[in-house]
Amino acid sequence: MKRLTSTQADFRTEFKRLLADRDSDTARVDGPVTEILAAVRSRGDEALCEFTNRFDRTNVTPATLRITPEEIAAACADVSPELLEALEVAATRIESFHKAQMPTDMKYVDAAGVTLGMRWTALDSVGLYVPGGKAAYPSSVLMNAIPAHVAGVGRIAMCVPTPDGVLNPLVLAAARRAGVTEIYRVGGAQAVGAMAYGTTTIAPVDRVVGPGNAYVAEAKRQVFGTVGIDSIAGPSEVVVIADGNNDPRAIALDLLAQAEHDPMAQSILITPDAGMADKVEQAVAKELETLPRADIARASWDAHGAIITVRDLDEAAGLVNEIAPEHLELMIDSPQPVFDRVRHAGAIFVGRYCPEAIGDYVGGPNHVLPTSRTARFSSGLSVFDFIKRTTFIEAQAESLRKIGPAAVSLAEAEGLDAHALSVAVRLAKLDGAR
């Protein structure tokens, strides 16, 4: 963990180093992924089952690729009523927020008499990738599937690997709550290939979303164009801005909640209160003595964690814009000025009683957020990932007379004569009709 003070002489250098310290190139897996995708594209189900059985130590056939309604029901029966109720709270709130997020169509007539507008329509089909094993989070199933449903997507197919044939009951319960019933027991690049290109068993989808390992990320990158994809998630991060008026243990836990995800995660505390900085540092050390995932959290905190003492909250906001963090907590008395100054962050959690973990599960906004500084140019998952725009123009004769000649001039200047003529013949007809 790095302790920095914004007044130290080499602060800019150290801060830049902090921003770059997770930029190392990830392992290149494009070769194997290209081969897997080509095999699935040409040999379909046969290749899909081969890879699945080899990597997941299973024995699936095209006939057993899809998880049956009976298996889903049996798995859900294993989930406690308390957890089902918690899933329900989460799902209801996620639905509600994403419904509020739906944009409206636009249509107007301008001064030239041209009708202009844009219309939103849902995608026909979406493929949802869900990681297997320890990284299988039911909350992520809700966060990916519910916005697709709210957007009006007609078909949602889900792929989840089942290493050694083991199903994850809570993942299936989350899928059921989100209305997903078409679920296949496949993972990795082969699952992405099956959803993108289609096989006999798995019909192709229009867009593939959901987190995955390096192979899944590379596969999504390679099928991009054939289908749409969501952003490719990198190591994630939190910035907590906290003043002196906080429980150091609560702040420490917020930092560790990020760190316990992944040794590559990054947790940064920014505070104008040097005493709070000390207390949180001590609290983190204490929690690490008992935290079940202390090994992962400590690796992250030691390698990438930071506590930065700043002059004031305005300076803190400026640093946040350079970090462009996935998550930002504002644990301060009057958050509005900082909130207004922050331009780049995936999601902001405001108030001492709003830790980031609320947003991971039950807040309502999506927890799939831009990582690794990509909040500079991208957004979290939303209904916008599952709809697209069609623009339209409607013009009558009089409008064409007003705006057509400029189009003819520009088309001729670009050497596109059929373009120019397609407007000019209509203008000539109008002149003839006078």
Next chain:
Amino acid sequence: MKRLTSTQADFRTEFKRLLADRDSDTARVDGPVTEILAAVRSRGDEALCEFTNRFDRTNVTPATLRITPEEIAAACADVSPELLEALEVAATRIESFHKAQMPTDMKYVDAAGVTLGMRWTALDSVGLYVPGGKAAYPSSVLMNAIPAHVAGVGRIAMCVPTPDGVLNPLVLAAARRAGVTEIYRVGGAQAVGAMAYGTTTIAPVDRVVGPGNAYVAEAKRQVFGTVGIDSIAGPSEVVVIADGNNDPRAIALDLLAQAEHDPMAQSILITPDAGMADKVEQAVAKELETLPRADIARASWDAHGAIITVRDLDEAAGLVNEIAPEHLELMIDSPQPVFDRVRHAGAIFVGRYCPEAIGDYVGGPNHVLPTSRTARFSSGLSVFDFIKRTTFIEAQAESLRKIGPAAVSLAEAEGLDAHALSVAVRLAKLDGAR
């Protein structure tokens, strides 16, 4: 050109073949592009100038990479007043539409007392790629730069290759009208690399947009993640739905306006009137005798063009949804029912006096649209490419008491104890305070 009738026995087979006939894999250029990007990333301006001088037969140095204000002014002085006025008409209309497209922020308090919302913010910087030579379209400069300006992007850098050192006056005039003054005389993968990674001369941007050749497209694919990119354009297409009440020459020119872009372009006429089908076929042949770009247009029309005779307009709308065309013209009497049934199209042009070429230049909506059936899952360029969302949640003590316990349950079920504890310690504090 293929003539099809929806009642013919093998129609489905032939129609599917039509949809797939441009799917051949494009040449792989990932190897050379990877090398170019690595060189620009490690050696910066030096590599950028080397590649530029080699590929464009120029003699640029870091000091002359940027096109000077004097060069821009001199180039603009070469543009006729008529063309400058046409550019002005186009720019004004494009600005107006994209301003109308800007979304609004959202904020509300829900039943649990939680404040929820999302806020849109502009990107800090954008890089605009403009192709050189014959494919350098001033209209594309307007279509890419104006939405970025309207969105509020602070810095727009533009790269345009200048083969043999020749500047394109109209491209520079369009850039000036769009408010772009930071322009570099570089192109290809090396320009994309410079904008993504930055060099001493060219500061890095947050997102790279704009059309380009196979090298540019592959470079954008490879830098995706470091920066955002727009969609990668493939061969484009138009579908014209026309009834019997049209001037066959006008329809023929609309089809040829698409075909004259590229031998890979695809123009499809769908009509319920077999007589109109014959007349348009003849009119296309006649126009090809005199069209300046007849070689390109004929190659496209012969290889990929189609005229489909259908039973009725409802059937036409169904076929459009399978094609998901970049452009759709509705040259029919009562367009609304077809308009309502079409779910997948980049842009729709409604009315006999609204040919697609209007949208290319002066309509207002963007002419950068999803090609090659990607309108199934993606949208045209817009202000949404230059802004991003930050979601936020603000919760006070009472709200946490309502929604916190479900978060604790789910976090524990996912084995993320620091997540659970970060909520639980705050809940415990509330209970202690009672």
